[in-house]
Amino acid sequence: MDTQTLVKPAPAAGTPAAGAYPDRGQPAAWTAQQANDDRSWVLRLAPQHVEALHRALAHAKTVAKPLLQWSKADFPLDEPTQAILREAIATTQGRWGMCLLKGFPVDVWSEEDTRLAYWGIGLYMGVGRPQNRASDVMTDVRDAGGSYKTKGGRGYNTNAELDFHMDSCDVVALMCRRTAKSGGSSKVVSSIALHEEIERLRPDLLAVLHQPYYHSYQGAQDPSQPPYYPLSIFGNHPTQFAARTNRKNSVAAQRDFPEVPRWTQAQTEALDLLDELMAGDKLCYNMELERGDLQLLNSYVTLHSRTAFEDYEDADRKRHLLRLWLAVPVSQELPADWDVYYIDVRGGSVRGGMRGSGISPEFLEYEHRHAQVLGMPSEPWAPKVLKADGVLPGGQV
Numbered sequence: 001m002d003t004q005t006l007v008k009p010a011p012a013a014g015t016p017a018a019g020a021y022p023d024r025g026q027p028a029a030w031t032a033q034q035a036n037d038d039r040s041w042v043l044r045l046a047p048q049h050v051e052a053l054h055r056a057l058a059h060a061k062t063v064a065k066p067l068l069q070w071s072k073a074d075f076p077l078d079e080p081t082q083a084i085l086r087e088a089i090a091t092t093q094g095r096w097g098m099c100l101l102k103g104f105p106v107d108v109w110s111e112e113d114t115r116l117a118y119w120g121i122g123l124y125m126g127v128g129r130p131q132n133r134a135s136d137v138m139t140d141v142r143d144a145g146g147s148y149k150t151k152g153g154r155g156y157n158t159n160a161e162l163d164f165h166m167d168s169c170d171v172v173a174l175m176c177r178r179t180a181k182s183g184g185s186s187k188v189v190s191s192i193a194l195h196e197e198i199e200r201l202r203p204d205l206l207a208v209l210h211q212p213y214y215h216s217y218q219g220a221q222d223p224s225q226p227p228y229y230p231l232s233i234f235g236n237h238p239t240q241f242a243a244r245t246n247r248k249n250s251v252a253a254q255r256d257f258p259e260v261p262r263w264t265q266a267q268t269e270a271l272d273l274l275d276e277l278m279a280g281d282k283l284c285y286n287m288e289l290e291r292g293d294l295q296l297l298n299s300y301v302t303l304h305s306r307t308a309f310e311d312y313e314d315a316d317r318k319r320h321l322l323r324l325w326l327a328v329p330v331s332q333e334l335p336a337d338w339d340v341y342y343i344d345v346r347g348g349s350v351r352g353g354m355r356g357s358g359i360s361p362e363f364l365e366y367e368h369r370h371a372q373v374l375g376m377p378s379e380p381w382a383p384k385v386l387k388a389d390g391v392l393p394g395g396q397v
Helices: 032-037 049-059 077-091 111-123 191-202 203-209 247-256 265-279 336-342 359-374
Strands: 042-046 099-103 137-141 171-178 186-190 213-217 228-232 286-289 292-300 302-304 319-328
Touching: 032 286, 049 077, 049 111, 077 099, 077 292, 099 302, 111 171, 111 319, 137 286, 186 191, 191 203, 191 265, 191 302, 213 247, 228 336, 247 265, 292 302
Parallel strands: 042 099
Antiparallel strands: 099 292, 137 319, 171 292, 171 319, 186 286, 186 302, 213 228
């Protein structure tokens, strides 16, 4: 794939607010120095936006129904505040593949207020996706005593340093409520720049990364699905760049499932080179999230990580972020063979997430209703591969 000729995806047909999304150009490679020097990806709420959020929250606190039953009317925002949220999402689809929207008033909101406000904000940005075995659509990113590199382990409930990875959605949204006593720095890499570096240094390994590896779902798949899936690290769409990697999950598939193909030497070398380049100063941008920051990352053109952290003793001072996984109206088309994981690869469609085992009728009603509100194509979820099908083709080079 020629990463210099990527095509900017068009908004999904029928999206009511498609014309209101600013055009931020197409995603392109960037280095850590470029991200530091050009801060056009950082936005800040104005006082009038904050006042609008306070008013919307005051109204939302009178709404006596579960979050999945909320509509935009339950968190009513004025047009200028809606516009900056659309701008933030549009920024993730452009040059940097990321946006930092600063200034949310978490210092004066309680934890429950922040949770209510964040869900309301998310209604204007996209359709929330399930994130874990319990099919939660909003998760707490904080140390809950979890284990990271173990069977079924996830990183969001630990204080561990994380492997570089992308989340299973169009845009991962992290609202920073509390920071750690030390550590917990966010790291972001342009996966387009990563692709270009590998092409320059080891073009022989680039072909390997465009072929499937097996990855573990870490137990968060739908019960009907096999516990692993084959997907290439770099996608093979003719015009749309896309990447996804999480070495922990690739290692887990090798460790836990003897029936999947073993890595070749070239596959191991390719993953080692990815690790080396992602951690290097040239590509890795270090971002210190502050209280009230909303970090938005395009999962197809960025990879992210986090350093280990030490918490405060006081429970309300411990590091705490709230996470949404969003399908967004202006997302790109994905490679056709990625449907094994994303189910729907159409641009702007409702897709992604880890289905888990807790999908409820209330979630399905929310998903369908909110997709219609945002003008996003949506089909009833159905796995492309069933557990009964056995080992899928692919994975060997």
